[in-house]
Amino acid sequence: MSEVKLLGTQSSFPCARIIWALKLKEVEYEFIEEDLFNKSPLLLKMNPVYKKVPVLIHSDKPVVESLVILEYIDETWKHNPLLPEDPYERAMARFWAKFVDEKCVLSAWEAVKSEGENKKKAIETAQEMFEHLEKQIAGKKYFGGEKIGYLDLVIGWTSLWLNAMEEVGGMKLLVPEKFPSLSEWTQNFIRVPAIQDSLPPLENVVNYFQVGLDYLRSLSANK
Missing domain, CATH: 1.20.1050.10 (Glutathione S-transferase Yfyf (Class Pi); Chain A, domain 2)
Incomplete structure (x- = not known):
């Protein structure tokens, strides 16, 4: 089982942001494609508030909303920083x-x-x-x-x-x-x-x- 999972759709640009960040950080992850017209029980469990992608699951803990996820990734994996230091x-x-x-x-x-x-x-x-x-x-x-x-x-x-x-x-x-x-x-x-x-x-x-x-x-x- 992968420690990092990403629930998303290949055609969604908020999901693409997260894929790019993980690749730039060289973080291995499992991508799980979601059908937004038939949402999986996992998506509904991990994002019960908005029920949408992307959802980053790290050590079984979900992080939602692409801008929030980007900052989480940057703070969790310090190499190749995304946000400025200043x-x-x-x-x-x-x-x-x-x-x-x-x-x-x-x-x-x-x-x-x-x-x-x-x-x-x-x-x-x-x-x-x-x-x-x-x-x-x-x-x-x-x-x-x-x-x-x-x-x-x-x-x-x-x-x-x-x-x-x-x-x-x-x-x-x-x-x-x-x-x-x-x-x-x-x-x-x-x-x-x-x-x-x-x-x-x-x-x-x-x-x-x-x-x-x-x-x-x-x-x-x-x-």
Whole structure:
């Protein structure tokens, strides 16, 4: 039995964050694929509050929520640190991570599911959020400095999952001419072997988002 288990889905970017962190830390783990439409008893037991992935199980103790798990991994396995040593820089990394999940991801998904005039406004809002990240990465190779860190893993969803969102939504959010530094960072990020080797096929992620979008629209149609 593995001491470290990860409950997740290959197409979920919060799960990908944890896979990347474990690989960068060279931590051996067992990945357990979950069907989110038919959740396993283990998932329901280990995350009874939110009932979602990812869930890291370390020595039979569950840790949930991807940002929390990343910090747990960094504090448990000290080598190849992810968060900066400086307290202010650590605080800023946490601030921008929260911004990414609460503003960038949600605004991008809003652009995916919006239609008509609302879609145009949603795209503009999402791009306004990405402008903040563009300023943060300008002049740097990684958000973590010269090597990949905590914030890079959090923003890593733009390397593949944003492409899938754009395809499903029939739009373009991360325009290279508008976001040159962020676009260059994306290319640097996916060249790292631990990242590149862990990316799921794009078509799987496209299907993942399409299924989610179709489900939401079916709920709206049945109201």
